[in-house]
Amino acid sequence: xxxxxxxxxxxxxxxxxxxxxxxxxxxxxxxxxxxxxxxxxxxxxxxxxxxxxxxxxxxxxxxxxxxxxxxxxxxxxxxxxxxxxxxxxxxxxxxxxxxxxxxxxxxxxxxxxxxxxxxxxxxxxxxxxxxxxxxxxxxxxxxxxxxxxxxxxxxxxxxxxxxxxxxxxxxxxxxxxxxxxxxxxxxxxxxxxxxxxxxxxxxxxxxxxxxxxxxxxxxxxxxxxxxxxxxxxxxxxxxxxxxxxxxxxxxxxxxxxxxxxxxxxxxxxxxxxxx
Numbered sequence: 001x002x003x004x005x006x007x008x009x010x011x012x013x014x015x016x017x018x019x020x021x022x023x024x025x026x027x028x029x030x031x032x033x034x035x036x037x038x039x040x041x042x043x044x045x046x047x048x049x050x051x052x053x054x055x056x057x058x059x060x061x062x063x064x065x066x067x068x069x070x071x072x073x074x075x076x077x078x079x080x081x082x083x084x085x086x087x088x089x090x091x092x093x094x095x096x097x098x099x100x101x102x103x104x105x106x107x108x109x110x111x112x113x114x115x116x117x118x119x120x121x122x123x124x125x126x127x128x129x130x131x132x133x134x135x136x137x138x139x140x141x142x143x144x145x146x147x148x149x150x151x152x153x154x155x156x157x158x159x160x161x162x163x164x165x166x167x168x169x170x171x172x173x174x175x176x177x178x179x180x181x182x183x184x185x186x187x188x189x190x191x192x193x194x195x196x197x198x199x200x201x202x203x204x205x206x207x208x209x210x211x212x213x214x215x216x217x218x219x220x221x222x223x224x225x226x227x228x229x230x231x232x233x234x235x236x237x238x239x240x241x242x243x244x245x246x247x248x249x250x251x252x253x254x255x256x257x258x259x260x261x262x263x264x265x266x267x268x269x270x271x272x273x274x275x
Contacts, residue, residue: 120158122155124154144157163184168211170210171201171205191238203226203227
């Protein structure tokens, strides 16, 4: 303990200089959006590289599990082929309504946090692949989140399991909509709030993305109603939604380019200014 105190007293001037330098850098970054964006971009590049290496190591050690899964999948596919009367038909390629293949960027999750209130994902594609902030991210099961920041080769995604996330969603059968949020409790459930009492809702009803979103195409799957709560003060429903996705186990994802987004936002902003 005495040696530590002696070191601090002996190098007090240098330590004070370093402390003041760190404080000055922090104040500069916080007060200037340009510096802040550069720091975030650099951090994405650095941490993205680390996450990619870790993900590669994990994949190597999980090869046996993946090989077993692939063997089971091959067996299932062969069973389908051998029991199909006409095997000359071209397989139908799944597509997202209203989205061209050229407007979808295939990427992979290399880091996934889901144990805190503000969860983020990292994927191994960035601005070099055409990814920009505010693009929607989905997979074959449903929505994943929204692009937050990008570097050249990596991007961070605001997960739907983030208490700051807020996405327009609707009840598929009735088109009544609300705001999709997360209460920070369970990784398997999110909440749809501000749903009018006029909406006929039942447990098991499907929830999808709404038409009011400029980030996601309409009717992308989210989950099903698990529980229904009534707010007697606001006279609205709060719906507990069981997610289609297992947000704790994510692999390949699709980043969606919405070419109409800028035009829609510019038009809406112009209308607001004219009021």
